[in-house]
Amino acid sequence: MSEAWMGVLSAGVVAVAVFGVFLVLEYLLRRGFRRLGRRSALLAGLVEHTSRPLRCFGAVLILRLTVFVALPPTGWTGPVTHAMTLALIGSGAWLLAGVLLSAEQTALSRLRVDERDNRHARRVQTQITLVRRVTVAGVAVLALAAMLMTFPGARAAGTSLLASAGVIGAIAALAAQSLLGNVFAGLQIAFSDAIRLDDVVIVEGEWGRIEDITLTYLVVHIWDDRRLVIPTSHFMSNPFENWTRREAALLGTVEIDVDWAMPVEEMRTELRSVLDATDLWDGRVCVLQVTDAVNTLVRVRALVSAVDAPTLFDLRCLVRERLVAWARTRHPYALPRLRSERVPTGPRPAPAAATEPTEDARLFGDSPDGREREHAFTGPDRS
Template sequence: MPDAWMRIGWAGAVAVVAFALFLVAERVLRRTLRRLGRRSPLPAELAEHASRPLRWLGAVLILRATVVLALPAGTWRDVIAHTAILALIATAAWLFGAVLVAAEQTTLSKLRVDVRDNRHARRVQTQITLLRRVTVAAVAVLALAAMLMTFPAARTAGTSLLASAGVIGAVAALAAQSLLGNVFAGLQIAFSDAIRLDDVVIVEGEWGRVEDITLTYLVVHIWDDRRLVIPTSQFMSKPFENWTRRDAALLGTVELDVDWTTPVPDMRDELTAILAATDLWDGRVSVLQVTDAVNTLVRVRALVSAVDAPTLWDLRCLVRERLVEWVRARHPYALPHVRTERLAPVLAARDGGDGAGGQDYTGLFGGSPDGRARERAFNGPPEP
């Protein structure tokens, strides 16, 4: 018995020394990667994300070797050794996931999404992010399966399940139909280029930017700082507006209801002057047209363009404000008016008198012989 304790003590001391040497080697490796990271981002990302799981992996390996070599055969050694195997699988999966994250961050760091024409960069960013999440999820599932297969009972159950894999697969597919639908919709988003991160969209009647895309849901940052979370399958099954799919530049309208006396050519010149004096306009489109003229008002529409949706919103507000100021200050008579007139004096003046000698327009169908005949047909003969 003293020999066994002495062997355990020596094994523990050797394990401590080995782990200390491993930490020194890991520290040297991390510093080397950081120095190399000055030239390439991948070593720096590996040093940032993989150092912690690497330390845990080394500790588990040394613990596993110590338990197998030092402890005598028995129940406690088997339990500790099996626990070390489970920890070894988990830390190895953690390290692999960290490497994937480092590779993702390295690729994303080379993409320029802070430029105006960043459509391709945002597309690649969306695809890489979703692929990394799919890969990490697959690694986690495989690690969990490997951990379960270390149990003899689980291996026996797995053999029995394989015999009825068809039934189990059908039941699992039916139970996970919604989840699988969202996962496939997420993959469709990644590779169809229908939507990307930071796209400007209108969905469910809300205007916002795509903030995050996962395998199961999508987050839209609404303009008033709310977050709209939508399942990916629901998002892809309903129509939505994508304002930045091909190009961020947009057209916008400003409509004003003014009086019929409004000088439209002068207003068109004023619109040109407003756009020329601001940096919000991209110089593509500047149009002012009368789009409607009914009742007492004339509707004037100004069509303008800008480089993106936020700039277009500010430009539309600016044009609307300046045109309203221009009408009020320069042409106050063009403000909307409601007119009421008596028709009888106008008709009498046109017919040259008080209306008695001219044609009678007061009847239902006018004062012509045909009109009087139609009136008698509808109203009957005049009363005696």
């Protein structure tokens, strides 16, 4: 066997031995972190998200040092060294992304989003999630740029591109206008507190919860398990309803059309009885008012309150059902109805002689104030 192959074999044995020692140390370190992770969420997250990238990074680093130190420079060591350098940059970026993900999960684990009043926690959760995505995307871009800069041709191209950075920047801005608009809208969502994860919203005529927020789009989990995906720029440039921006408690209405004969005070008492008998009502608002009384019907509106939007929907349905049943059983004569009048078909009486309208039939009345206003609107008397 030639001396060159003996050198390669010996270098390989040394690399395997060093990598074995590295795996033993990594295993002991991981076991220690897992024990400490019972009391530290950060260490537990590091063990979960950095074990594989750390092993990959260590293996590539050991091989890279072995080729650089133990092997003499030959025709094939150059491409192999370059490939290992690219793998080292990629595994290092993977390891850094794992560290960022561990830090994010540690911060999120301290937030209590399962409470009733979790507005602040959801705001911080949205900000941490979007910032982590920005930083991971930045790490990926920097790693790709570092890989490209290892090629001599890419370095020369980068130098020439820097000379015309203004033109390239203008062209890139025009080409990526929509993408950059969505990215800036995502950052605006993260820090403007206009919307957070798990907020109840009505957007595009659909009712649902904010399930996910990225730099370019939002996902709304609609009540019937559909998902509505909306670009962030479109979301921020169009109006939407946020039912839980300040608090989860809401007010809701139930409108019922009844006949003029309905005893409203008894209906108000029945509404109070319905609300007192259910756990869906939070005890804040119980109001029943007549909001319209024209033509043949009277519109009655019940205003109720609940702790959150799903509970409010169930409460409105319950109130509507109980009031309809109460009106049908207790006051069937006051249900909505249409009235008609039979007109006699005999000879019509002669029309009454025209008489001067009384003062109560005039527009402004026959008082001094009424005559003054009539003069102001009709002008001076020309007779």
